[in-house]
Amino acid sequence: MMNYLRLHHDYMLSKTFITIILILMMVIQLNTLYASQILEGYGHLDAFRESFQEDYLNDVFMVMEYIFVFIGILTAISLSNKNNQALMVYTVTSKKDKWLFIIGRIILGIMFLLAVWISQICAVYAFTSGFTPYTIYLKDYFEVAIYLILEMIQYYLITLMLMVIVSTVLIGIVPLLIFWLLEISLHSLSIELQKLLTIFVININGYGIKQINLLIFIIIYIFFTINYIMVLLLKDCC
C-alpha cells in the first residue's frame, strides 16, 4: 500500500499543482491579514472588539471554505484524470493490485487535504493568537474547523465519483456549481428543506457551530466511497 501511496504522491505533486495550491494557501493567509485590520492598527477596536472579532473570524472562515472546497475539487480532478488513470495500466497486474491502486488514490487525496487543512488552520490560529487582539476559544475554533475539513472531503469525494462517470476535467464545474448554489440559496429555502439538505451536505457559512449529525454524514460518504471503488473495480482500466 505504501508504494501505491508514493506512486500517487509522485504523480500528484507536479509543479503546476503545487504552484496552484501554494497560491491558494497564500490567498488564505493574505485574507487573514487583511481581515484582521492589522494595517489600520488595533487602537480603534477597543469599544467594538467583540463585533470586529466576529466579523474577522467570519471573513477568514468564509474565504477558507471557498478555497478548501476548490482545493478538494482540484485534488480529485488531479488524481483521477486520464494520465493518472493510465498509471493503472503500468502497475496493475491482478485484481488485488487494482484494489490497492484505487484505495491508495482515495487515501492519498484525503491525506493531502488533511495536510493542507492542518497547516492553514494552525497558521490562522497562530497569527490570530500572536498578532491580533482577538480572542479565540480553541475548542470552538477547532469545532468549526472540523466542519471545514469535512466539507472539503465531501466535495473531493463528490468530484471523484463524478469523474468516474464522466472522465473529463470539465465535470469539476458541477460540484463547484452545487457548492455555489447551496452557498447562496441554502438560507432562502424552507426550514424543512434546509434540514433535509444538511443531513448529507455540510455548508458552514462563516464562523458558527452547526448542528449536524456527523454519524449520518459519515455513513453516507463511506457508502459513496465504497460505490466509487466498486465502479472502478468493475470498469475497464483503459
Place this chain on the structure above:
Amino acid sequence: MIIMKSNTINISIRDLTKTYQRSVGIQNITTDLKSGQLNLITGKNGSGKTTFIKCLMHHVRYQGKVTKRRYRIGYAPENYIMPDFMPVYDFLVSIGRIKHLYQEHLHLELDEYLNMFQIKHKLHKPIRTLSNGMKQKVNITQALLNNPKIIILDEPLVGLDFKSQKKLVKKIIELSKKKLVIITTHFPEKFNTSRKIIHEFEAGKLL
C-alpha cells in the same frame, strides 16, 4: 525416488470472450502459453490482439477463465500514456517501487536497459520532451524492471529505429528461453528463432 519439479511458467486460457457494448473483442479463445518458447500474437488491425493482452492483465472484464500463478509480470502497453511532466528517472523509480525494486538494484537494472536503448542522456528529462521512439524505449524499460517471470509487450517494435529493433529482438529471444514472453506484432518474421509459436488472430478468433 526423485521428484522432478517443473519450472515451466504457464498461462492457461479457457473460453475467453470479451464483448464491448456494440462489438465483440475476442471470442472463445482457448490456448496455453508456456515459457521456453516465444509466443507471438499476430493478426490484422482490430483482430483482437490487444484485447487478448488486456484480458491476460485483468485490465478489462471478460468471460471465461485465465489461470496463472502469481508471478511478477512486466507489461508494456501499446498506448503508452505516461505522466508527461515526470522525468524519466522518477517515472521508472515509481514503477520500480511498485514492483518492489529499490534504489540500489534499480540502478543496476536501469544501467543495462538505458545503455541498451541509449537513452541514458534523457534520464532526467521530462517525458513530454521525448520523441515517440524514446517513449517506447522507456515503456519497454519499465516492463523489464525487476526481472519479471512473465513479460507481455504489446507492439514493442513500433516507433523504434532499426538498430534498437534488432537489439530488442535479440533481448526478447534471450529472455524467452527461461521466461514466459508474449509479444503482439505485425512482424513475426523479425523474431528469428526456432522456438517461436505464432498465435494468429482474425476477427476476434484464434486460428
